[in-house]
Amino acid sequence: MKRTPLKLNKKGQEYMGAELSRQTLSPLYSNELSPGIRTREGLLGNHGDRISMLPDDVLVLILSSLSLKEATATSILSSRWKNLWNLTPKLDLDLDWTAILNKRRNYDMNNMNNLSCEYVRWVDRLLTTLPKSSTTNLVRFRVLFELTSFFTVYIDDWVSYAVSRKVEHLELILDACLPREYYSFPYKKGNFPENLRWLKKLSLHCVNVSGETVEFLLRKCRLLEQLSLSQCGKGLSSLEIVRTSPVFKCLEISQCYSLNSVVVRESKVVCIKYAGVGEPRCRFKLVDVPLFSQLWIQAEAYTRLSYIINITDIINMFDDVLPQLHMLKIYTKSKISLYDNLHKMMPNLKELVVVVGSDYGDKYSLVPIIRWFSVAPCLQRFVLEAPHQEKIKEEKKVSRAPKVFSIDCLLNGSDLEVWDINRRNEVQRAYSHIKEVKFVGYRGVYNHIQMISLLAHQGSALEKIIVDTRSFELHENMPWDRISRNQNEDEIIARKRAKSELKHVTSGINVSIL
Template identity: 50%
Template sequence: MASVQRKRLAYTDDRFSMLPDEILGLILSSLSLKDAMATSILCSRLRYSWIFTSNLDLHVDWYAALKKQPRDYDTEHTLQLWIDEWLNYAVSRKVESLDLNLIAYSPEKRYSFPYKQRHFPDNLKLLKKLCLHSVNVSGEAVAFMLGNCRLLEQLSLSETDELSSLEVVGTSSVFKCLAISQCKNLKSIVVRESEVVCIKYNGARCRLFVIVDVPLLTQLWIQADPQSCYFSGRRGAIKGILDMFRSVLAQLHT
């Protein structure tokens, strides 16, 4: 019986050994981190392969269950440190795409994006895509990121309640897409001297909105939900948002 089991394990091991590294990497990268780690018991080749995956998909579902239990320590502080460690690891791996979505996290104590002036790893300059959802980040931090991540192609900010002003000025030639969604405290937006091609906007009309010298802007996406808190009871609210972009409407593709 033991001999049969050894033969089966050897056969499984051989089949994985036949796969090229590229194919094996694609398979592991399509799995969640938990599932990728689970493959380490299948054969010797996969024992440490999961640590080389190009996609890290981490979830903090355990946090909701943890909060329901009696707390002998500060879970909020623990989660902040845990995410800090994950980000530092991701940056050390020279990631090109970073998507931080903390939609289930407590709105009152949201995670604050740690990278700003005087605390900015060199590897972060390799980012090509940055998405922050339900994460606290200031306008100064975003401007600093845009000024230092010269390979950044896409920036998406969603439900970043700490954001009150945003300046996208003098971006690199590769920066092409800016997405802003439901940033309820955002009062000022300035987009100037940029080669951005696409702007996506979902939110209320800003008190100050400046968009000049954006010759390549040809795509504008506006999401307007009449049932949302941004538009309900506000007559002409959607027209007001269109007026924000009036100066560039003529250059858009239809």
């Protein structure tokens, strides 16, 4: 297929040249180093250029641990470093277009289309500087931008380049708005390059791919360990995964609205991750999956709206294999209530992880989660993750002490959830097996301290509590991915609060504050 010249959408503008708009892309991809390492002396100190004396393999290994922006920036250090970044085995082509649009203060469609053209030009130019073949495999090739089927010829070329270098992790996160504009995955039955056999991880988001193509790829790519499908268009209506290779361990399905049936049979799969959507609800059938032991789900909390799939509905979709689970991870964006019940016993469940949404305010009780302990009599580890909730504001008066909640209020609060938990014998018994509790994203607000207080007071076997104040957020389109946030000031305040507040409720328990 012939490439279509890329025009800017603004009237009167000319075709874009090979050079990128430096003004547009400089926020993320300029060749500027941080102040401390802008020169060789800044990087190496006063002891000479010892790093440059290392073998190429070692230097490339160092560069592979950096982002693409950081790796390319090293090219200005000296002639020795100029082309080393070309040899890095990872290409993460992630351009934060939201930051650029924020800088331009303009979100109109023309601006976004122009930016897509510039991104395509940038990737094309970048790939022309890289070796067409290499003695080492391309470990990771990741495209993350809002691209539609209009750019099919270009994206096909990029994927072909990655496959020619025996790519191991291929990720196409394209963020197109409308399903009819989705890019279509190029490889299927009748078009399968030999080098694709090296693939170990495949992630497709806003990419058209059919169930038949997925099944074909699983048969051919015998090294594939993980498959991730997200918003994959109308072509993916059913999926049958049978007799996968022994190394295939993880299947991820997120917001595939047309998918109504998934069958996994005679497979060594260990983990399934499923982000539920509304009607029609997908039906899962798992047969002869002896190693299946981890289930991750994302769903809304209970609602009276029948078209919203909730936690209980999704858990029930896996009813036949729940007794096999060793680890269950639940993501929810909305307030958990007493109507969000787990009914099926999970006698082998050792770890329960719950991730609440970033809008889960400090007034929303976390206590209903404790009721889920009753279906897991052997539960040993409980993890609660709370993506950045409310920004902590440091007290203006240094002498003012942080608010301390009374133990009676925390353990016997007036809310219905606490009363219900305290009266249920089966829940009280479930506490007795938990040995470790971890709280990620702790901010010292009421629902955080109340949850830890209840667990510390009732957990007779509890040995350790880990409080992690480091902030993070979840990727909007790939819910299983965590993005670290740089909020050192908030984290320092949270650590101070944790030390002050938890000493009143965790006596005799080993508490680690990160």
